[in-house]
Amino acid sequence: MKSMGPIPAWFAAEEGMLLIGGCGAASLVDEAGDTPLFVYDMDIVGAQVRRFRSAMPDALHLHYAVKANPYAPLLARMAGLIDGFDIASGGELDMALGAGMAPDHISFAGPGKRNDELEAAIFAGATIHLESEGEGRRALAAAEKVGKTPRLAVRVNPDFDLKGSGMKMGGGAKPFGVDADRAGALARAMIDAGADWRGWHIFAGSQNLDPAAIIATQSATIALAARLSDQIGTAPPLVNLGGGFGLAYFPGDERLDIRPIGVALDSEMNSLPDILKTSEFAIELGRWLVGEAGVYLTRVVDVKTSQGEIFVVVDGGLHHQLAASGNFGTVVRRNYPIAIANRFGASPVPDPVTVVGCLCTPIDRLGDKVALPPVQEGDLVAIFLAGAYGASASPSAFLGHPSPRELLLG
Ligand SMILES: *Cc1c(COP(=O)(O)O)cnc(C)c1O
Numbered sequence: 001m002k003s004m005g006p007i008p009a010w011f012a013a014e015e016g017m018l019l020i021g022g023c024g025a026a027s028l029v030d031e032a033g034d035t036p037l038f039v040y041d042m043d044i045v046g047a048q049v050r051r052f053r054s055a056m057p058d059a060l061h062l063h064y065a066v067k068a069n070p071y072a073p074l075l076a077r078m079a080g081l082i083d084g085f086d087i088a089s090g091g092e093l094d095m096a097l098g099a100g101m102a103p104d105h106i107s108f109a110g111p112g113k114r115n116d117e118l119e120a121a122i123f124a125g126a127t128i129h130l131e132s133e134g135e136g137r138r139a140l141a142a143a144e145k146v147g148k149t150p151r152l153a154v155r156v157n158p159d160f161d162l163k164g165s166g167m168k169m170g171g172g173a174k175p176f177g178v179d180a181d182r183a184g185a186l187a188r189a190m191i192d193a194g195a196d197w198r199g200w201h202i203f204a205g206s207q208n209l210d211p212a213a214i215i216a217t218q219s220a221t222i223a224l225a226a227r228l229s230d231q232i233g234t235a236p237p238l239v240n241l242g243g244g245f246g247l248a249y250f251p252g253d254e255r256l257d258i259r260p261i262g263v264a265l266d267s268e269m270n271s272l273p274d275i276l277k278t279s280e281f282a283i284e285l286g287r288w289l290v291g292e293a294g295v296y297l298t299r300v301v302d303v304k305t306s307q308g309e310i311f312v313v314v315d316g317g318l319h320h321q322l323a324a325s326g327n328f329g330t331v332v333r334r335n336y337p338i339a340i341a342n343r344f345g346a347s348p349v350p351d352p353v354t355v356v357g358c359l360c361t362p363i364d365r366l367g368d369k370v371a372l373p374p375v376q377e378g379d380l381v382a383i384f385l386a387g388a389y390g391a392s393a394s395p396s397a398f399l400g401h402p403s404p405r406e407l408l409l410g
Contacts, residue, residue: 001352002369003251004335007384008292010044013344018382020295021409025341025380028297032405035299035380036316038391040069042077042410044293045387049081052285055262057269061282063107065243066092068286068388069294073408075099078289086240086284087126090117097124107240109155109201111175118142127151129201129240131177136186140193152190153198153238156183156228160220162205162244163213176203180224184231191234199236199279200225207246207287207329209256214244215264226273238280245288249385250334256288287388294387296321296404297341298366300379301358310353312375317357317364320404322394324366324383325357338367341380346373355381359399 017024021041023031028039052062061083066075070092076099079085085096088110096106103125108117111131118139121128123146130136130152143150157177178186183200191197202221208214218241225239248255269281298316305311318325326333338355340346348371355367366383396403 001371002335004367004370005250005253005337005385006248007337007339011344011384016343016346018295018339018341018344018380023409025295025297025382028407028409029299029380032407034405035297036314036320037297037405037407038071038320038386039295039297039407039409040071040074040290040387041293042074042408044410045074045078045290046081046410048289048292051258052289055258056283057262057266059269059281060265061238061280063240063282063284064289065284065286066096067392069290069390070095070392071406071408072098074290077408082289084282090114090120093117093121093124093126104151107153107198107201109203115142119146122146122148122150125151127153127198129153129155130186130190131155133178133182133186136190140190140195143195149194149196151198152195153201153240154178154183154187154190155201155203156180156224158202158204158221158224160204160217162208162217162242164208164210177201180228184228187228187234188232191232197234197237199238199240200228201240201242203240203242203284205242205244208244209246209248209253211257211260214261217242217244218261218265219268222268222272222276225279226276229275230273235275236279238282239276240282240284243283243285243288245285247287247291247385247388249336291385291388294385294390296324296383296386296390298357298381298383300375300377300381303375303377310351312353312355312367312372312381313358314355314366314381315358316404317359317366317401318361318394319357319359319396319398319401320394321366321383321386321390323389324386325364327363328389328393333365333368335367335370337384338370338372339382339384340373340375341382343373343379344382348372349374358401
């Protein structure tokens, strides 16, 4: 038997049926038409946003990293809840504008921006977060072509990383951002070329559950932003401090307490270096905002045994929920929280079961030797923490199965 990550404490059942946003899982499947299905509960997203606002300094902006979940109905609701969208492609630019986000609250980071993407973003009035000197040159040319003054920021590859992150995005040689020792020169060149200077973007890591590590990184980020700004002699309108707030996906994980982070950031923002005293600050979060709000529901097609081991085969799999199979940003495969939705809260049977997807590959495992109540054909399996990096981050064309359905509640 192997343990699984903690099921978020607010999930409950009515007559054994898992409730999501107050509705039974089976009736949600009926409403959507079939399994596999992602259900997102906007009330949980809203509660998370409120948790952020009450813990963090009032002046701090909250941005949403669209790549975590770009489902259009969800994005449209996010646009009214948060202060800006961070995008990473021309496709996400269209989604962000389509969701009703004001262009001057959209920032475009990410390596490999093509000229047509730069042109579209600059024309729309979004801010480009430059990832290299070459991209700076191409952004100026794109601005010239579309006849607009470009809003430019520089993404800095910091000379430190966020300790203990699930996914490292800063420190050392990286394809993201410009090394800290060259970032000032790039910023100066863009300002001298007539760009509308927007400031710094410093993102040091992701999926972190250690408040002390996040606090230390934010402090180092503010110091780096001040050093770079002093170097170019220009105050940044905005400093994007990155994000990194993680979720408790796995056995032994505890939900991140953001209150000490808010206290530390409040004191940082009350004693800023002179050059940052007029700057605004933002944090960009993806999974932390939407991950807990999603449940992936998939139906049991077959229950079989092999050499004494029980396999539960479902109609979903890694083609929809790659992360739960352990093949997205994790080194060691561990179990996401998983349950039988129509027998929620029932006692597990003594023999563990392995829940596999319907793809013909050994890596399509959604639950490895987990303790579950008795399972039959037709049961509904629920995988929690499925609101981020699910439907849009999984190889849905692999093996030709249908795309998952998605449903937004609340
Ligand atoms: C992916 C990404 C995020 C969001 O990361 P989460 O772990 O989902 O919060 C934020 N900023 C940048 C630059 C990213 O690439």
